[in-house]
Amino acid sequence: MVPALLGSFLAMMSTGVPVAISMAGSALVYILLTGDLPPFVVVHRMISGIDSFPLLAVPFFIMAGNLMNNAGITNRIYNFALSLVGWLRGGLGHVNILGSVIFAGMSGTAIADAAGLGTIEIKAMKDHGYDMEFSVGVTAASATLGPIIPPSLPFVIYAMMANVSVGQLFLAGILPGVVLAILMMLTVAWFAHKHKWGGDIRFEWRRVSKAVIELGVVIAFPLVMWGAIKLGLAFNLALVLGFVLLFVADWRFRFDAVMPIMTPVLLIGGMTTGVFTPTEGAIAACVWALILGLVWYRTMTWRMLVKVAMDTIETTSTVMFIVAAASIFGWLLTATRVTDMVAMWTLSFTHTPWVFLLLANALMLFVGCFLEPTAAILILVPVLMPVIQQLGIDPVHFGLIMVLNLMIGLLHPPMGMVLFVLARVANLSIERTTMAILPWLVPLLLSLALITYVPQISLWLPHALGY
Amino acid sequence: MNGAAESAAPVIDESGHFHAEDAPIELSHYTIEDWISFAFFWALALTVFYQFFTRYVINDSAAWTEEIARYLLICTVFIGIAATTRRSRHIQVDFLYRLVPQRAGRVIATVVDGVRIAFFAYMSVLTWQMMGKMGNYRMTLIDLPMNAVYAVCGIGFVLAAIRSLQVMIENARRGYSVLERPEILIDETL
Numbered sequence: 001m002v003p004a005l006l007g008s009f010l011a012m013m014s015t016g017v018p019v020a021i022s023m024a025g026s027a028l029v030y031i032l033l034t035g036d037l038p039p040f041v042v043v044h045r046m047i048s049g050i051d052s053f054p055l056l057a058v059p060f061f062i063m064a065g066n067l068m069n070n071a072g073i074t075n076r077i078y079n080f081a082l083s084l085v086g087w088l089r090g091g092l093g094h095v096n097i098l099g100s101v102i103f104a105g106m107s108g109t110a111i112a113d114a115a116g117l118g119t120i121e122i123k124a125m126k127d128h129g130y131d132m133e134f135s136v137g138v139t140a141a142s143a144t145l146g147p148i149i150p151p152s153l154p155f156v157i158y159a160m161m162a163n164v165s166v167g168q169l170f171l172a173g174i175l176p177g178v179v180l181a182i183l184m185m186l187t188v189a190w191f192a193h194k195h196k197w198g199g200d201i202r203f204e205w206r207r208v209s210k211a212v213i214e215l216g217v218v219i220a221f222p223l224v225m226w227g228a229i230k231l232g233l234a235f236n237l238a239l240v241l242g243f244v245l246l247f248v249a250d251w252r253f254r255f256d257a258v259m260p261i262m263t264p265v266l267l268i269g270g271m272t273t274g275v276f277t278p279t280e281g282a283i284a285a286c287v288w289a290l291i292l293g294l295v296w297y298r299t300m301t302w303r304m305l306v307k308v309a310m311d312t313i314e315t316t317s318t319v320m321f322i323v324a325a326a327s328i329f330g331w332l333l334t335a336t337r338v339t340d341m342v343a344m345w346t347l348s349f350t351h352t353p354w355v356f357l358l359l360a361n362a363l364m365l366f367v368g369c370f371l372e373p374t375a376a377i378l379i380l381v382p383v384l385m386p387v388i389q390q391l392g393i394d395p396v397h398f399g400l401i402m403v404l405n406l407m408i409g410l411l412h413p414p415m416g417m418v419l420f421v422l423a424r425v426a427n428l429s430i431e432r433t434t435m436a437i438l439p440w441l442v443p444l445l446l447s448l449a450l451i452t453y454v455p456q457i458s459l460w461l462p463h464a465l466g467y
Numbered sequence: 468m469n470g471a472a473e474s475a476a477p478v479i480d481e482s483g484h485f486h487a488e489d490a491p492i493e494l495s496h497y498t499i500e501d502w503i504s505f506a507f508f509w510a511l512a513l514t515v516f517y518q519f520f521t522r523y524v525i526n527d528s529a530a531w532t533e534e535i536a537r538y539l540l541i542c543t544v545f546i547g548i549a550a551t552t553r554r555s556r557h558i559q560v561d562f563l564y565r566l567v568p569q570r571a572g573r574v575i576a577t578v579v580d581g582v583r584i585a586f587f588a589y590m591s592v593l594t595w596q597m598m599g600k601m602g603n604y605r606m607t608l609i610d611l612p613m614n615a616v617y618a619v620c621g622i623g624f625v626l627a628a629i630r631s632l633q634v635m636i637e638n639a640r641r642g643y644s645v646l647e648r649p650e651i652l653i654d655e656t657l
Contacts, residue, residue: 016564016579016646018557021586028589040597043590047620050544051537056515059508059540071489078485086483120487124478201483276519283519286512303492306505310497313504317547318558324544372558415562424653 002336005030009329019375020321023329030332042328049327050320053279054160058319060282061153063312064263067289068103069116070308072299073260077102078120080257082201083211090192091200092125093138097184100142101149101177102261118143118425128200133436134191136426140418141184141440144407147373149177151267151285154373154406156278157323158399161381166278167271171462172396174268176404176451183443211256218261221246222269247296259292272465319374326378333382343386353391357452360384360398361405368409369416376406396462397455404451408444411437498553500626504546507619511539531608538606538616545623552583553630555645556652564647576644580635587628594621 009026013019024042031037078099085094103117118139125135147154150170159166191197201207221242228238250259266288267281276284293300333339350356367376380402388398410418413434423433451457478487497505518532551557564572594617604613638644645652 012582013560014563015575016559016561017582018559020557021583024590025582025586028586038596038600040593040600043593043597043620044601047541047545047617050541053533053537056511056536056540059511059543060515063512071487074487075485078487082479082483082485120478120485124485127477127479200479207483279515280519280522283512283515287516301492303494304489306494307492309505309508310494310501313501313508313543313547314551314554314556316508317504317544317551318556320540320544321548321551322558370560370562375558415565420649421653424650 001030001034002338004033005332005336006338018321019371019379020318020325023322023325023379027325027328027332030336045328045331046324049324052160054156054166054277055320055323057156057166057277057279057282058153059312059316060279060286061151061156062315062319063308064151064267064282064285064289066308066311067286067293067300068260068263070293070300070304072293072297073289074117074120076257076297077260078124080211080214080261083207083256084215086201087199087203087208088189088192089199090188090197092121092128092130093134093188093191094185095200096121096125096135096138097142097145097181097188100145101181102257103146118422122422122426132426132428133432136422136428136433136436137438137440138184138188140411140422140437141187141444143418144404144411144444145177145180145184147403147407148173148180148400149264150174151264151282152403153319154377154403155399157319157374157377158381158403160323161326161377162385162395162399164395164399165467167268168396168462168467169399170268171272171465171467172400172458173403175457175461176400176447179450179457180404180443180447183447184440187440187443214255214258214261217249217255217258218265221262222265225269226273250296259296263288322375322378326382330378330382339383339386342383343390346387347390351391353393354453356387356391357393357401361401361448361452364402364405365409365412368406369412371406372417373403373406373410376409377402394455394459397458400458401448401452404448408441408448412441413437498550500546500549500553500623500630504543504550507539507543507546511536511543514539534606534608541616542619545620546626547623549623549626549630552587552627553634555634559646561646561649569647572647573642576638576646577635579646580631580638580644583631584628584635587624587631591621591624591628594624 005026008029009022012022012025017025024046028039028042031039031042078095081095081098081102082091085091085098088094099117099121121139122132122135125138126132146152150173152170152173155169155173156166158164159169225238225242228242229235233241246258246262249255263285267285270276270284271278271281290300290305294305346356346359350359364376364380367380371379384398385395388395410416411422413419419433419437420430422428422437423430426433428436476486478485480486514532514536518529518536521527521529521532563575567575598614598617598621601613601617605611606613606616634644
């Protein structure tokens with residue numbers, strides 16, 4: 001009856017039945033055919049599949065991202081990026097990448113990222129005379145940064161499926177994100193050199209140094225707090241004093257982006273020092289974004305808050321519906337020993353981790369072209385995890401490889417989903433969009449190779465911080 | 468939610484500053500299941516915030532908050548499934564429709580619409596059966612029947628079944644579904 005389970009699943013999914021229904025539906029088919037279990041088990045298993053405390057983080061991570069994604073905050077972050085790198089040759093290309101680094105993973109899905117931020121980025125670049133191909137390429141490539149640099153929804157889902165700590169995965173994402181950003185900025189520099197582009201704003205010491213100072217404040221804040229607590233200042237007192245100082249400084253010096261950039265810093269700082277759990281961290285990030293939007297900058301209206309909540313519910317429901325369905329489907333895959341068979345079959349022709357990683361990369365790139373990343377994680381992790389354990393590959397490292405692959409898959413010609421979205425946003429044909437994205441696969445695949453075969457890039461930081 | 472593309476003014480002004488603007492906010496297209504889910508969501512947000520607050524400020528987290536939060540999340544999601552069904556926003560693979568001729572695509576998409584209705588309808592029945600079997604179970608910390616949560620899930624499935632029937636009729640009327648023309652979903656996002 002195993003072929004019925006897998007066959008009906010693949011048939012449904014490839015014809016366009018929603019992924020969640022394909023999973024739960026094929027489980028129903030299997031249970032009805034075997035008659036071993038009463039069919040209502042499917043419902044029960046689905047509901048208990050999302051009845052978990054760690055999953056409470058999901059809606060609030062999504063909401064924190066949606067709260068930051070409004071013009072008031074977007075403008076601040078882009079102004080900061082413009083001050084810092086806008087004067088370089090090919091300025092807006094660099095701004096595009098830096099903007100994505102800061103916005104990284106705050107929003108729900110890469111597709112929403114490409115549509116939302118991509119629209120502004122491409123418009124700005126068009127205004128400044130960049131050709132469409134370059135604008136689309138850099139926007140597509142930088143969209144992959146989102147889920148690699150924490151906080152990120154795919155990491156939360158992977159952590160749950162692979163049973164690793166969210167904080168550790170978040171930390172592991174930082175350096176690979178930096179590697180990706182550097183390689184992409186080098187690509188921008190190469191394009192700028194080739195086409196003899198200049199900067200997009202005038203170089204002014206004042207403006208650059210202000211941006212550098214803002215960056216310094218963001219980095220110094222958690223360090224000073226940590227130091228003060230180490231020196232014996234009471235935790236709550238340090239926290240209150242620190243925030244009062246921060247708001248006074250922000251009011252006095254009119255920082256562009258210190259407060260928004262502080263969101264991920266506080267979140268990751270709090271999670272790695274164990275001050276809060278991922279769920280609490282997500283809630284804290286939402287509260288922070290609400291304070292900024294409704295009270296401090298006053299750029300958010302109540303109507304916007306309603307819209308943000310509705311968008312959050314939509315993304316949460318679509319993702320959690322698959323999580324629920326994956327819990328019955330994954331359980332059946334294990335119970336019918338499909339996962340064991342896949343592991344044995346894989347191990348029958350390779351016992352070398354690097355060969356396996358190569359094959360796994362190819363598989364995940366392929367799957368990433370068709371499937372939303374979170375859906376792909378929910379399907380692939382239960383199948384691949386036994387092999388990873390057998391081969392002694394660190395599941396945190398593998399998580400990074402997987403998420404990066406799935407992100408590249410989103411824009412990989414000929415059928416990645418971001419490719420179609422950007423073709424629509426930029427009003428380009430699929431063929432021209434494909435050609436536009438092609439050169440950007442060089443830095444992306446290069447960093448994929450680096451991150452796959454140099455595990456230290458991912459694992460050094462979490463190990464250094466004691467995970 | 469940024470509507471920069473529509474406005475003619477440059478995104479970056481002369482002094483080199485970004486001036487993107489938010490698109491106008493439209494709330495009138497939300498329907499009953501959106502608002503029910505919305506209520507559950509804010510109840511969830513307040514509960515989790517209350518837990519956060521009691522743990523950090525009062526140093527004594529209320530144990531019931533965790534349990535109620537988990538149930539509120541389930542309710543938000545299962546009612547939200549009906550809302551995402553109505554808007555055809557579920558995650559699905561539409562690649563096949565780029566390969567097959569348009570008429571074959573219409574046939575397959577209609578079958579998919581049928582599968583969706585059958586699934587949600589059958590899940591509604593199964594939820595009802597489950598509630599019959601598990602009638603006596605209580606929540607762990609709070610003295611309420613688990614069936615209260617299951618009933619909300621059941622209502623979610625019933626609503627989703629009705630909405631998927633509506634979507635099928637709508638697709639038949641206009642002659643295509645989002646599977647055949649995924650660009651209509653992208654345009655909604657922009």
